[in-house]
Amino acid sequence: MISLPPNERDLHAYVDHQLSDADRRVLETWLASHPDEAAQVRAWQQDAQQLRAALSGALQQPANPALDPAMIRQRRQRQSRRHLASAAVLLIAVSVGGFSGWQAREMTLVRPSMLPMTDALQAYRLIAQQGMLPADYKVDSDGDMQRWLDRYFNRASRLPDLKAAGFEPVSGRLLSTDEGPAAMVMYEDGSGHKVSFYVRPPGPKNTFLPRGSRSDGDLQAEYWSGGGYNYAMVSPVDTPAAQQLKQSLQF
Numbered sequence: 001m002i003s004l005p006p007n008e009r010d011l012h013a014y015v016d017h018q019l020s021d022a023d024r025r026v027l028e029t030w031l032a033s034h035p036d037e038a039a040q041v042r043a044w045q046q047d048a049q050q051l052r053a054a055l056s057g058a059l060q061q062p063a064n065p066a067l068d069p070a071m072i073r074q075r076r077q078r079q080s081r082r083h084l085a086s087a088a089v090l091l092i093a094v095s096v097g098g099f100s101g102w103q104a105r106e107m108t109l110v111r112p113s114m115l116p117m118t119d120a121l122q123a124y125r126l127i128a129q130q131g132m133l134p135a136d137y138k139v140d141s142d143g144d145m146q147r148w149l150d151r152y153f154n155r156a157s158r159l160p161d162l163k164a165a166g167f168e169p170v171s172g173r174l175l176s177t178d179e180g181p182a183a184m185v186m187y188e189d190g191s192g193h194k195v196s197f198y199v200r201p202p203g204p205k206n207t208f209l210p211r212g213s214r215s216d217g218d219l220q221a222e223y224w225s226g227g228g229y230n231y232a233m234v235s236p237v238d239t240p241a242a243q244q245l246k247q248s249l250q251f
Contacts, residue, residue, distance in 0.1 A: 004030055011037070015044045116209050117223045119177065120198035120232035121216045123184045127173055128194045128234075135171035135186070145169040145185060149199070152181055155227045156199050162187055167195055177201060195235040202230050 002010045002023045013019050014027050031038040126132045137148045146159050149172065159169060167187035175182040182200035202208050208225035215221075215237050223232040 117221050117232040120234050121219050124196050124234040136174050137172040139170050156229050157226050198232040199229050
């Protein structure tokens, strides 16, 4: 005996003529006072009729459970759910892909027409200021930032020692450029001020940089080359941290 209100399984059993006469009468009485559900059942019945018509030739053959309209509808429902799940995954992939593409564009190497170490400044904005990219490595009581950096840049210069300015390395993030991997090491002082050390392969046509300094909005970069890589120290402009950094690097 079915219970009221009927569940979806009961409604499908009605459409597929799988209910007893008593249950069918009970369900038909209930549908008569529930027009929305009745409309849904009629739509399912039309689907069943179309399926039977489309398979009329095949249904003349010996019984095949796979061709039963109820089984076909169930498969269609499962396929529909899979399609919805696939669409959701695709949406997530597109969203992530859109962010990744934007990230890659933000992190791309400096083009010839761009000013030196623009990507170092962009990395600072994304990671230090906006917090949009998490760290790949964080210094703990046993951590060694230099050892982490050496895993990827074994010919690079040593990390700058900024202890005199009150800064210690606290985290690292791997990035990418068209020429190969890049990395940004974050330093902090006791007040939470942040400066970054950025290392990357030389730009197009193996372009190395003379020692220099430039500002970009609220940030400034001190840059140089050595050991086959380009480097930059980035900090907020016109701050005590920036002045201490410049003195520590002897620019």
